[in-house]
C-alpha cells in the first residue's frame with residue numbers, strides 16, 4: 175500500500191471519527207484496517223464476523239460517504255473478516271490481500287509465525303471460543319504497564335478448586351492491542367492445564383450467539399446450566415455485549431457464578447463505568463471486584479515483545495535474524511500496540527524469506543513505514559478531569575460529585591463540567607450523570623458560565639488552560 179493511500183485512509187478515519195463520535199468510533203472502527211484500494215472499490219477488514227455485520231447494518235453508508243469525501247470515484251466498500259487466528263499479514267503489496275486474509279482461506283503456512291490452529295482447550299462441548307496456542311504466560315512479556323494485571327491473572331490461573339476466590343470478578347481493561355486477549359487466553363490455557371478445573375474462554379460475541387442460538391433451539395436452560403457448571407468463566411471484549419435479554423442473562427450468570435464462589439475474569443477496552451450500554455446493576459457488579467488497567471506499552475516492553483516474537487519465529491525459520499539496531503528502531507518507532515509489533519516482525523520474516531535477504535535497517539524502515547503512526551491525541555476521561563480539578567482546587571473528588579453548594583466547591587465543579595464538555599465527546603446528560611446524577615440543564619449552566627468567565631477573567635482563563643495542558647500531557 176502506498177504512503178498516499180495510507181494518508182488518505184488516516185483522513186477517512188478522521189472523518190469517520192468526527193461523524194460518529196469518539197465512543198462509537200472506538201467501539202466499532204478502531205480495529206478496522208485498510209486492505210486495498212482498487213479502482214472504484216475499497217477493501218476493508220475487521221477482526222470478527224460480528225463487527226462486520228454490525229458495521230454493514232449500521233454504518234455502511236457513512237463509511238462510504240467518508241471515503242467519497244476523500245476520493246469521489248469510490249463507489250463500493252468491501253468488508254471482510256480477518257483470520258480469527260493471529261496470522262502474519264501477507265507482504266503488504268500483495269494485491270490479493272483481501273482474499274488471502276479471509277478466515278475461510280488457508281494461510282501460506284511457511285511464511286507465518288509458528289503454526290497455530292484453533293484449539294478448544296477441552297471445553298468444546300460448552301462452545302468455548304477458539305484459543306491461540308501461542309497466547310500463553312510463557313510468551314507474555316511483563317513490564318510496568320501490565321505487572322499488576324499479569325500478577326492477578328497468574329493468581330487466578332494458579333488457583334485450585336475450593337480455594338477462596340480473591341478478586342471476583344477480575345476486570346482488566348486496556349486500549350486496542352495492548353495484550354488483554356493474550357492475558358485472558360493465557361489464564362485459560364494455564365487454568366485448564368492441571369485438568370482439575372474447567373476454564374471457559376468466551377468472547378462476548380460468542381456468549382451472545384450461544385445464548386441466542388440456545389433460545390432459538392429451546393435449549394437455553396441447558397446453556398445456562400452448562401455455563402454455571404464451570405470453575406472459571408473468562409469473557410473477552412465485553413464492550414460488544416449488546417441486547418437487553420443477553421445482558422440480563424449475562425448478569426444472572428455473573429451473579430450465579432460469583433455467588434457460588436466461582437471465578438469470573440473479564441476484559442474490555444474501557445472501565446466498567448464507561449460501558450454505557452450496560453445496565454447499572456451489571457456495571458456495579460463488575461466494578462465490585464478488582465479492576466485493573468493495562469497501560470500503553472512502554473519502549474522496554476515493546477522491545478521485549480519484539481524479541482519474543484523473533485525467538486518464536488526462529489523456532490520455525492532458524493536462519494531468520496533481526497539485528498539489535500533494527501529491533502531498537504522498531505521498538506522506538508512502532509508505539510501504538512502489540513499487533514503492529516507482531517505485524518512488523520511478520521513482514522520482515524516474509525520479506526527476508528521471499529527475497530533470501532538478511533534483515534537490515536534500510537529494509538525495516540521501508541517495510542514498516544505505514545506502521546509508524548503519528549501520536550494520536552490522548553483520550554481524556556471524565557474521571558481524569560475530576561481528579562485533576564480536585565487536586566488543583568484542593569477539594570476532594572466526592573466534593574465535586576456531592577450536592578454541596580459552598581463557593582469553594584461550586585466553582586471547581588463548574589470548571590470540571592466545562593472541561594468535560596469541551597475535552598470529551600460526552601453528552602450533557604451523561605456528564606450530569608457522572609457528576610453525582612445532576613440534570614443536563616445544570617451542566618449547561620456551568621458550561622455557559624465558565625465560557626463567559628474565561629473571556630474576561632484572565633486568572634481563571636490561565637487556570638483552565640493549565641488544567642487542559644495537564645490533561646492533554
Ligand SMILES: Nc1ncnc2c1ncn2[C@@H]1O[C@H](COP(=O)(O)OP(=O)(O)OP(=O)(O)O)[C@@H](O)[C@H]1O
Pocket residue numbers: 205260309313314315316320348349350351352353354355356357411443479482511512513516
Ligand atoms: N505483554 C505482552 N507480551 C507479549 N505479547 C503481547 C503483549 N501485549 C500484547 N502482545 C501481543 O500484541 C498483540 C495484540 O494483543 P491482544 O490481541 O492480546 O490485544 P487486545 O488488548 O486483546 O486487543 P483488542 O482490544 O483489539 O482485542 C498480540 O499478538 C499479543 O500477543
